[in-house]
Amino acid sequence: MFNFYPGPSKVYPEVRDYLTMAYDEGILSIPHRGERFVQMMRELVGLLRTKLNIPQDYFIFFTSSATECWEIIAQSLTPHKSLHLYNGAFGEKWCQYAKRLRPDSYGQSFEVEDVLDVPNIPVEDDTDVICVTQTETSNGTQVNMQTLLRLQNQFKDPLLAIDATSSMAGLNLKFIRADIWFASVQKCFGLPAGMGILVCSPRTIQRAKALNDRKHYNSLVFLHEKMLNYQTAFTPNVLSLYLLKKVLEHRPLIKAIDQHLVQRAQELYAYFEEFADVPLLVENPEVRSHTVLAVKGQDRWIQEIKRQALQQGITLGNGYGAWAKNTYRIANFPAIADQEYASLRSFISTQYR
Ligand SMILES: *Cc1c(COP(=O)(O)O)cnc(C)c1O
Numbered sequence: 001m002f003n004f005y006p007g008p009s010k011v012y013p014e015v016r017d018y019l020t021m022a023y024d025e026g027i028l029s030i031p032h033r034g035e036r037f038v039q040m041m042r043e044l045v046g047l048l049r050t051k052l053n054i055p056q057d058y059f060i061f062f063t064s065s066a067t068e069c070w071e072i073i074a075q076s077l078t079p080h081k082s083l084h085l086y087n088g089a090f091g092e093k094w095c096q097y098a099k100r101l102r103p104d105s106y107g108q109s110f111e112v113e114d115v116l117d118v119p120n121i122p123v124e125d126d127t128d129v130i131c132v133t134q135t136e137t138s139n140g141t142q143v144n145m146q147t148l149l150r151l152q153n154q155f156k157d158p159l160l161a162i163d164a165t166s167s168m169a170g171l172n173l174k175f176i177r178a179d180i181w182f183a184s185v186q187k188c189f190g191l192p193a194g195m196g197i198l199v200c201s202p203r204t205i206q207r208a209k210a211l212n213d214r215k216h217y218n219s220l221v222f223l224h225e226k227m228l229n230y231q232t233a234f235t236p237n238v239l240s241l242y243l244l245k246k247v248l249e250h251r252p253l254i255k256a257i258d259q260h261l262v263q264r265a266q267e268l269y270a271y272f273e274e275f276a277d278v279p280l281l282v283e284n285p286e287v288r289s290h291t292v293l294a295v296k297g298q299d300r301w302i303q304e305i306k307r308q309a310l311q312q313g314i315t316l317g318n319g320y321g322a323w324a325k326n327t328y329r330i331a332n333f334p335a336i337a338d339q340e341y342a343s344l345r346s347f348i349s350t351q352y353r
Contacts, residue, residue: 089321140294190335
């Protein structure tokens with residue numbers, strides 16, 4: 001079975017062994033205030049820094065999901081309102097969540113083919129956070145590091161928050177170009193769903209302390225206070241933490257993973273472009289995602305190719321949001337082997353002329 005679903009996605013095959021190891025090592029029922037837990041967390045945080053290139057002065061927290069991170073940002077860092085720049089379903093959903101908690105929050109949508117037009121973004125007074133989805137999993141677009149730099153230079157005061165759910169652990173993100181980054185583990189980390197990772201700049205923590213939101217179990221100041229001792233505010237998913245640590249131990253540095261993925265993405269895009277009758281959803285190479293590809297077609301035909309693929313043991317990702325019916329998606333995540341893309345290509349070749 002080949003699984004190209006962009007989340008939950010293929011887990012590393014090694015996870016099978018790590019699960020047994022977790023049991024055998026007796027890690028599954030350790031107390032989360034104990035020595036062993038703290039030691040594991042300390043190692044895990046160190047590994048995340050080294051392997052993903054997270055700056056030493058940035059803080060790392062563990063949550064239950066990326067969605068929880070949306071909520072934490074609204075609760076703990078947004079006294080007035082956040083601005084949401086989006087071109088797809090996940091960015092829009094984030095905006096809707098924020099609006100429910102902070103009704104003055106507002107969205108600014110842009111076109112799938114467009115690079116964010118930074119100089120002309122209307123930012124209202126009292127905007128606490130500017131929110132951007134780095135890889136929009138629903139349509140296979142991305143906001144590149146250059147654009148983040150422009151945003152950072154243009155808007156000095158608001159915090160810059162980046163949803164990197166489908167790129168963290170896949171792409172070499174420049175963490176210093178934003179204040180808040182988050183992801184969940186079922187995408188590029190190649191792990192079973194159920195945990196999120198939140199990365200915050202020193203400035204973010206200063207703001208959280210000044211605002212001092214303590215109304216929620218997951219208030220950022222609580223996460224911060226506990227994490228100073230490598231602990232969590234609530235009993236965490238120790239198995240997920242363990243699996244993350246084991247996977248990271250055996251992964252190369254992010255620079256190498258990024259190079260591999262970017263090259264593989266370029267090959268895949270070039271491959272699809274060779275077929276005259278296969279439109280890619282995103283035409284502008286500048287905004288095409290390196291980790292999620294979306295292929296467009298007539299509704300009936302998309303349904304048919306997914307069905308044919310399944311018969312060959314290949315799972316293509318369904319479309320999502322506005323593109324649910326007229327696209328299928330292909331994850332380009334690190335846990336999927338090159339060999340599997342060779343199989344995908346030979347299947348695709350039988351489907352198109
Ligand atoms: C998958 C995804 C989410 C949601 O992740 P959860 O773990 O379900 O909270 C949010 N944003 C993006 C861009 C995603 O791809």
